[in-house]
Amino acid sequence: MKNVLQEKLRKENYEKLLAIDNPVLHRFIAKYVELCNPDEVFVCTGSSEDIRYIREQSILSGEERKLATEGHTVHFDGYYDQARNEKNTKFLLPRGADLGPNINTIGKEEGLGEIHVLLKNAMRGYQMYVCFFCLGPTNSEFSLPCVQLTDSSYVAHSSVLLYRSGYEESKRLGSSQAFFKFLHSEGELEGGVSKNIHQRRIYIDIQEDTVYSTNTQYGGNTIGHKKLAMRLAIHRASKEHWLTEHMFLMGVHGPEGRVSYFTGAFPSLCGKTSTSMIKGETIVGDDIAYLRKKNGKMRAVNVEKGIFGILQGVNSKDDPILWKTLHNPGEIIFSNVLVTEEKSVYWIGKDGEIPKKGFNHSGEWTPGKKDDQGNEIQPSHRNARFTLDLKLLENLDSELNNPEGVLVSGIIYGGRDSDTWVPVEESFDWVHGVITKGASLESETTAAALGKEGVRKFNPMANLSFLSIPIGEYIKDHLNFGRPLRDPPPIFSVNYFLKDSKGDFLNEKDDKVVWLKWMELRSHKEVGAIKTPTGFMPKYQDLKRLFKEVLDRDYPEEKYVEQFTIRIPENLAKIERIKEIYKTKVRDTPQIVFEVLEEQKRRLNGARKKYGDYVAPDKFSNDALELRG
Numbered sequence: 001m002k003n004v005l006q007e008k009l010r011k012e013n014y015e016k017l018l019a020i021d022n023p024v025l026h027r028f029i030a031k032y033v034e035l036c037n038p039d040e041v042f043v044c045t046g047s048s049e050d051i052r053y054i055r056e057q058s059i060l061s062g063e064e065r066k067l068a069t070e071g072h073t074v075h076f077d078g079y080y081d082q083a084r085n086e087k088n089t090k091f092l093l094p095r096g097a098d099l100g101p102n103i104n105t106i107g108k109e110e111g112l113g114e115i116h117v118l119l120k121n122a123m124r125g126y127q128m129y130v131c132f133f134c135l136g137p138t139n140s141e142f143s144l145p146c147v148q149l150t151d152s153s154y155v156a157h158s159s160v161l162l163y164r165s166g167y168e169e170s171k172r173l174g175s176s177q178a179f180f181k182f183l184h185s186e187g188e189l190e191g192g193v194s195k196n197i198h199q200r201r202i203y204i205d206i207q208e209d210t211v212y213s214t215n216t217q218y219g220g221n222t223i224g225h226k227k228l229a230m231r232l233a234i235h236r237a238s239k240e241h242w243l244t245e246h247m248f249l250m251g252v253h254g255p256e257g258r259v260s261y262f263t264g265a266f267p268s269l270c271g272k273t274s275t276s277m278i279k280g281e282t283i284v285g286d287d288i289a290y291l292r293k294k295n296g297k298m299r300a301v302n303v304e305k306g307i308f309g310i311l312q313g314v315n316s317k318d319d320p321i322l323w324k325t326l327h328n329p330g331e332i333i334f335s336n337v338l339v340t341e342e343k344s345v346y347w348i349g350k351d352g353e354i355p356k357k358g359f360n361h362s363g364e365w366t367p368g369k370k371d372d373q374g375n376e377i378q379p380s381h382r383n384a385r386f387t388l389d390l391k392l393l394e395n396l397d398s399e400l401n402n403p404e405g406v407l408v409s410g411i412i413y414g415g416r417d418s419d420t421w422v423p424v425e426e427s428f429d430w431v432h433g434v435i436t437k438g439a440s441l442e443s444e445t446t447a448a449a450l451g452k453e454g455v456r457k458f459n460p461m462a463n464l465s466f467l468s469i470p471i472g473e474y475i476k477d478h479l480n481f482g483r484p485l486r487d488p489p490p491i492f493s494v495n496y497f498l499k500d501s502k503g504d505f506l507n508e509k510d511d512k513v514v515w516l517k518w519m520e521l522r523s524h525k526e527v528g529a530i531k532t533p534t535g536f537m538p539k540y541q542d543l544k545r546l547f548k549e550v551l552d553r554d555y556p557e558e559k560y561v562e563q564f565t566i567r568i569p570e571n572l573a574k575i576e577r578i579k580e581i582y583k584t585k586v587r588d589t590p591q592i593v594f595e596v597l598e599e600q601k602r603r604l605n606g607a608r609k610k611y612g613d614y615v616a617p618d619k620f621s622n623d624a625l626e627l628r629g
């Protein structure tokens with residue numbers, strides 16, 4: 001196999017590869033150089049020179065174009081290739097294996113056969129980039145070394161911004177390491193975008209820790225280290241008894257300079273990035289975290305070192321830090337935005353007027369333009385994104401690269417829920433939190449028409465799309481993870497989307513900072529709480545004080561009562577929905593899931609008998625269930 005590499009690679013690239021003493025890796029690269037047949041192979045060591053080369057290639061290849069602000073570029077994906085393609089994302093299933101009914105699979109032989117046909121000569125006329133990265137900080141128990149092969153300079157460039165270089169790490173570890181391997185080809189291009197999107201395929205081989213992706217460009221389908229690696233890592237974590245989660249990681253700043261780290265899982269487009277970026281706190285990561293136990297404590301790292309974030313709705317008032325970063329010079333790739341004549345960018349929900357014309361993922365654009373199905377084309381795609389290195393942010397936490405990770409003080413679950421959960425609540429304990437918060441997470445699709453509610457979708461731990469093990473097993477892993485911990489972090493739920501009976505939101509966007517401060521104090525047992533049938537709720541006086549201190553705002557008691565009233569019928573309906581899913585759609589649900597949900601139901605029914613359907617939290621403090629300290 002070495003012959004292929006020697007033949008195809010220029011001397012300096014060949015030598016870069018040979019410096020990593022790992023025959024399995026060499027065989028993998030040789031196999032796919034031979035099959036995909038690129039004209040050139042470039043090996044990236046992560047040196048500033050190599051990174052500069054990739055940056056230059058992304059412009060020369062036309063995959064990115066320069067914008068007016070220094071360092072800013074724009075990339076477009078095909079019109080119908082703007083998001084994760086879940087339908088064609090499949091696990092290669094060996095004969096006899098079973099991932100349960102919720103996971104998309106294809107027989108391994110059939111899938112490999114198909115993808116190999118699609119990849120044959122796929123890189124002829126193009127360059128292959130071979131890039132080494134490390135998921136998690138380098139030189140750490142958390143580190144997972146990876147290699148990405150791609151014919152897209154945009155994918156290589158994005159990866160360089162989003163992931164820590166793993167070349168030196170790979171050299172150091174030599175043949176002792178098992179790589180995660182990603183192979184991506186855009187396939188045939190037309191007008192600079194993947195032409196054959198009907199043949200998009202993302203095939204995941206969890207046995208071989210390898211993912212193949214072709215005929216697509218959108219980052220979530222192609223940047224191997226993001227959601228493709230996440231699927232491999234969920235499987236690896238399950239085998240090794242740690243966790244891979246769709247979570248942000250942030251420092252919440254408490255009294256007297258104390259920083260407590262929180263992780264939070266939210267489905268896409270539900271406030272995950274904006275929470276991690278909230279003013280006054282510090283960000284470690286916004287999307288994926290690994291959690292491990294060390295000396296009886298839970299510790300976490302950000303798998304990435306950059307953000308592939310959503311632009312829609314980003315504005316100067318709600319996102320001051322991000323706004324500033326996106327307007328300063330610096331290396332940022334914008335994707336699927338509108339580019340104006342002045343070569344600046346516009347996205348839906350940005351401050352200012354919608355430009356009268358520009359260029360977007362549909363080509364030349366003017367307001368009212370329709371696509372071939374007669375739908376009006378918005379100025380930017382709703383999944384338009386920015387890619388940047390976290391080092392561009394002024395609120396970056398100092399612990400990002402700590403090989404030990406950070407101590408986790410609390411875990412947060414949140415979704416788009418208009419009528420059930422209160423804005424913030426703490427579960428009774430680990431098992432109660434895993435089951436009634438994480439495993440019961442639901443989120444609504446955005447309302448199709450004014451006043452109409454969205455469709456609720458079950459999304460355990462906000463991780464459903466990425467699970468590579470059966471759901472029942474995943475829930476079991478979570479339950480087992482917390483059991484041996486000396487002091488498991490409290491598990492909270494938040495709900496930024498609660499509405500009143502008229503359909504108006506009950507909270508302001510920045511209220512979430514108060515919930516964070518309250519959770520921080522709770523994690524140190526420095527404020528009391530009211531024990532209700534669903535969990536520990538904040539006391540009015542504590543929130544009132546925090547609203548004043550943090551936001552300099554009055555917080556009337558009526559508001560508190562409206563926001564924190566327990567909606568018993570809605571909570572009971574949710575329990576029934578969740579029970580039904582775990583009974584009929586999930587195989588091997590641990591029995592304790594049903595027991596904990598039944599107990600919650602019993603507590604809610606008891607309260608209903610005593611106080612009626614809608615109960616203000618102070619009723620429960622009268623029950624002498626108040627908890628102090």
Ligand code: SPV
Nearest residue numbers: 084219220226227268287
């Ligand atoms: C998400 O959709 O949750 C993302 C972007 O973080 S993607 O890379 O598409 O997964």
Ligand code: MN
Nearest residue numbers: 246268287288
């Ligand atoms: Mn995500």
